[in-house]
Amino acid sequence: MSTAIISHFDCRRHKMTDGHPEDPARIDAVSDRLIASGLEYSLDHFDAKPVNKADLLRVHDSLYLAELEEMLPSEGLVNVDADTQMCPNTLKAAVRSAGAGVQAVDLVYGSDHKAVFCNVRPPGHHAERAKAGGFCFYNNIAVAAAYALEKLSLERVAIVDFDVHHGNGTEDIFRDNDQVMFCSAFQHPLFPYSDISTPNPLHIKAPLKAGAGSQEFRNAVEEYWLPALREFKPQLLFISAGFDAHRDDDMAEMNLEDSDYSWVTGQLVDLSHELNCEGIVSMLEGGYVPDALGRSVVAHVRSLAGL
Ligand SMILES: [Zn+2]
Structure with missing residues (x-):
């Protein structure tokens, strides 16, 4: 097993505006730290294939996909929301990001x-069925989960999301779905200011206060998710792996440590064995301070690999 x-x-x-935190260097921060840790050499590497339109259409409206293509600038940037822009290469990146899942x-x-583990960007969990935003265009994890359900005729999959921001896009896409459990833990209140009620009983939300750290996070995972x-x-487990709840990440005010990412990943790996899941697919979401991001991904991938 590898x-x-x-x-x-x-x-x-x-590439969005100069100085934007969702920067191409995030990919390098992850790959450089995987090399420096030596973990890189225990992993098998694959280049992401581009996603097929049919795979996007399971979770996004066709009109929305056409609008994104029409908005794509031939030069410069266009604004999608106050913090999200498209450059001429945005969809080239997005099709690889979604295709990876x-x-x-x-x-x-x-x-x-x-x-x-998919070391990809742009991230996806804020992309709704028909709305981009929060640095996201295609909802990568939702594309992958919907693909697994249909192509492999699975009955139940679960997505867990430990990004500091609530995955409103994933919630929107699977709002009426009884085959997808969506477990999240996130700082509240914080962007995207989601309603913390859960109309779908399969959507398990653990809102955490600013300042919450290891203990509060671990309690939430044990009490709500597990x-x-x-x-x-679930027959297959997906992880929306955002690392912006780290104490060194200034995107929010949570205080997780590298070791919390090892711990939560270990919990999920153990659970996947207990439930005889086929495996775990993890996709990068947030995480904006290169050093903390790189270290946190190493902790996460080391646990995923059982090393
Ligand atoms: Zn985030």
Whole structure:
């Protein structure tokens, strides 16, 4: 059983305003730290394939996809929201980012890779069925989960999301779906200011106050996520892996440590074994301070790989 990492050079080609925190250097911060840690050499590497339109259409409206293509500038930037811009290469990056998740599902089911981490950007969990925003265009994790359900005829999959921001896009896409459990823990109140009620009983939300750290996060995972996941029994586990709840990340005010990412990943790996899940597909979401991001991903991937 081995662990794979999927990335693509095109993920570096999407660039928003100068100084924007969702920067191409994030990809390098992750890959450089994987090399420096020595972990890189224990992983199998794959270049992300581009996503097919049919795979995007399971979770996004066709009109929305056409609008994104029409908005794409031939030069310069266009604003999608106050903090999100498209450059001429944005969709080149986005198709690789979304394609990586589909490819990861195929690896889990078609090879001995039972854990896959996708080092990709732009991130995806704020992209709704018909709305971009929060640095996101295609909802990568939703594309992958919907692909797994349909192509592999799975009955139940789960997405867990430990990014400091709530995954409003993932919630929107699977709002009426009874095949997808969506567990999140996030700072509240904070962008995207989601309603913390849960109309879909499969959407498990653990809002945490500014200043929350290891203990509050671990309590939330143990109290909210793990019992719900045990009862739901997903066949495949997805992780929206954002690392911006780290204490060194100034995007929010949570105080997680590198070791919390090891811990939560270990909990999910153990659970996937207990429930006989086929594997785990993890995709990069947020995480904006290069040093903390790189260290946190190493902690996460080391646990994913069982090392
Ligand atoms: Zn985030």
